[in-house]
Amino acid sequence: MIVKGRNVQVNMQRRHMEFIAATINTIADKEERNKVAILFADAMQRESVNEHFQPQRFVQACAQEDN
Numbered sequence: 063m064i065v066k067g068r069n070v071q072v073n074m075q076r077r078h079m080e081f082i083a084a085t086i087n088t089i090a091d092k093e094e095r096n097k098v099a100i101l102f103a104d105a106m107q108r109e110s111v112n113e114h115f116q117p118q119r120f121v122q123a124c125a126q127e128d129n
Contacts, residue, residue, distance in 0.1 A: 074111040083123035092125070099124035 082102060089095035102124075103117035 072109055072111045074106070074115075076112075079106070079112070079115070079120060080123070083120060086124040087126055095124060096121070 083099075086095060086099050086102065089098060099121045103120045106112075106115055106120070107117050
């Protein structure tokens, strides 16, 4: 990731991704929630925030109905 003209390595932990997924899961409109989840998943994969990141699993976590 390029920040202020320099390359910065981002290393997000599982708890960070769970927090983002839980926040996205609060979006009431299912279609909008899915769009936001996919945008975040794409960005996190592109930026290689974690070598074990699984975009499909992240999107599923954002769409849980039990919240």
